[in-house]
Amino acid sequence: MTTARYWREVPQRFRLEAAKCSKCGKVFFPPRLICDACKHREFEQVNLSDEGEILSYTIIHTPPSNFSDEAPYAMAVVRLGGDANVLTQVVDCDFDDLKVGGKVRVEFRRIQEDGKSGVLQYGYKCVLAD
Amino acid sequence: MRDVAVIGVGINKWGELWEHSLRNIFVDAALKAIDDAGVDHVDSMYVGCMTSGLFVGQEHLSSLFTDYMGLNPIPATRVESACASGGVAFRSAIMEVASGMSDVVLAGGVEKMNDLDGGGVTFALATASDQEYEAYNGITFPGLYALMARAHMEKYGTTREQLAHVAVKNHANGVLNPDAQFPMKITVDTVLNSVEVADPLRLMDCSPVTDGAAALIVCPLDMASKFSKATPVRVAASTMGTDTIALHSRSDLTFLNSTATAAEKAYAMAGVGPRDIDVTEVHDCFTIAEICVTEALGYFEKGQGGAAAEAGATARDGEFPVNPSGGLKSKGHPVGATGVAQVVEIVKQLRGDAGERQIKGVKRGLTQNMGGTGGSSVVHILEAV
Numbered sequence: 001m002t003t004a005r006y007w008r009e010v011p012q013r014f015r016l017e018a019a020k021c022s023k024c025g026k027v028f029f030p031p032r033l034i035c036d037a038c039k040h041r042e043f044e045q046v047n048l049s050d051e052g053e054i055l056s057y058t059i060i061h062t063p064p065s066n067f068s069d070e071a072p073y074a075m076a077v078v079r080l081g082g083d084a085n086v087l088t089q090v091v092d093c094d095f096d097d098l099k100v101g102g103k104v105r106v107e108f109r110r111i112q113e114d115g116k117s118g119v120l121q122y123g124y125k126c127v128l129a130d
Numbered sequence: 131m132r133d134v135a136v137i138g139v140g141i142n143k144w145g146e147l148w149e150h151s152l153r154n155i156f157v158d159a160a161l162k163a164i165d166d167a168g169v170d171h172v173d174s175m176y177v178g179c180m181t182s183g184l185f186v187g188q189e190h191l192s193s194l195f196t197d198y199m200g201l202n203p204i205p206a207t208r209v210e211s212a213c214a215s216g217g218v219a220f221r222s223a224i225m226e227v228a229s230g231m232s233d234v235v236l237a238g239g240v241e242k243m244n245d246l247d248g249g250g251v252t253f254a255l256a257t258a259s260d261q262e263y264e265a266y267n268g269i270t271f272p273g274l275y276a277l278m279a280r281a282h283m284e285k286y287g288t289t290r291e292q293l294a295h296v297a298v299k300n301h302a303n304g305v306l307n308p309d310a311q312f313p314m315k316i317t318v319d320t321v322l323n324s325v326e327v328a329d330p331l332r333l334m335d336c337s338p339v340t341d342g343a344a345a346l347i348v349c350p351l352d353m354a355s356k357f358s359k360a361t362p363v364r365v366a367a368s369t370m371g372t373d374t375i376a377l378h379s380r381s382d383l384t385f386l387n388s389t390a391t392a393a394e395k396a397y398a399m400a401g402v403g404p405r406d407i408d409v410t411e412v413h414d415c416f417t418i419a420e421i422c423v424t425e426a427l428g429y430f431e432k433g434q435g436g437a438a439a440e441a442g443a444t445a446r447d448g449e450f451p452v453n454p455s456g457g458l459k460s461k462g463h464p465v466g467a468t469g470v471a472q473v474v475e476i477v478k479q480l481r482g483d484a485g486e487r488q489i490k491g492v493k494r495g496l497t498q499n500m501g502g503t504g505g506s507s508v509v510h511i512l513e514a515v
Contacts, residue, residue: 055383056284056383057277058273061326061327062248064249064253087277089267111268
């Protein structure tokens, strides 16, 4: 991954920066240029909550090549603070403790790396909160 | 708009075609369609292909395929909508004929997937998801459909066994299809005991990695007898719907809005309802997909697709026969070819040419082809003339 491509997404991956439509209030992660609900084009910057709830989850046993060292690992659709959903890994947990409706907390973690000497890529993962 | 008919179909035996190249796989199926129609020329061509660039490093398929078909200098267009690329190619050909721009148009689809290793294939397919916000975090396509499956199970009580019944039924159909990649009977236990891929989905919930192609010839309905001796099949509806690229952005992870929208429009265009459809080919890339699709098409109430599959409602002798070809699960899923091959099957069924898997008395068929997790869906309704 090129440095420019990685740095472009840093506000979202490091700080969960989202955009709230200044007309209808819908929150978008990542930010976008036009609201899909009311078609308004002005937004205020907000940060997603770092606490959320699992809406669905899976255990990946057959990973993509760049995650081959990590399988099996859990991934979940998580609703953060009732505002917006993210798809993220759920780590440091016993898979049996995962459940729909389970509470999670976001942590800043390493996501992947480019080869043996490549750039380390960071972002958000979740841990169980209860 | 002019009424459009399909007058030729072509498909080859799908599978791991080590001895055949991308170009030869496509040209073989396309020539079969031309021979089947008996046309002496083609005015224009559309090719559905998801990512030949990643699979074999080849783009610019318009030139490659017209060249190797001996069709230069006709116009050709490659279209891409992930796994719905084939359906979009067919739709594009229909629109070109309906508009009056061309009379005889070839719509083909192809994918050569087995030249990459497993990790490479998983990566290539994951490009149909949101690269920065889904794939970046480590998800796979089986993983995304597993998230849909878990949500469906939680919300509606759909069971692991009900998912397995979709695979069992489609493999039973595929046994009767000489072009299928995996024409073998399986049981619910085969599915439940297969390798875990993305919990709750196992290997036998997933469609395979396939090399293959399929092709169609379309022309104006009122010119069909001029160009061809083949029995024409009328295109009664051609529609498409879209939805968010990221699965997690949807308010309901279990419902395929793009399919529901395309289906609603298709029923209106054809002047029919779900109960008027005699035979259906849907995009069962994973067992849960067929369940969600049959609900979005209005065949079953939301949440009832699993129970319906278990009860046999989608079997060849059921109320809504779904995937008599074996579906993606047994026939194979060369992603760009799938949407075209679905139409090949429905045309064969409507002509009465489907051999051992022929469903009796069918007059109207529907195809549903889907990209990604349903970010795009194409629906066609075809009728015997």
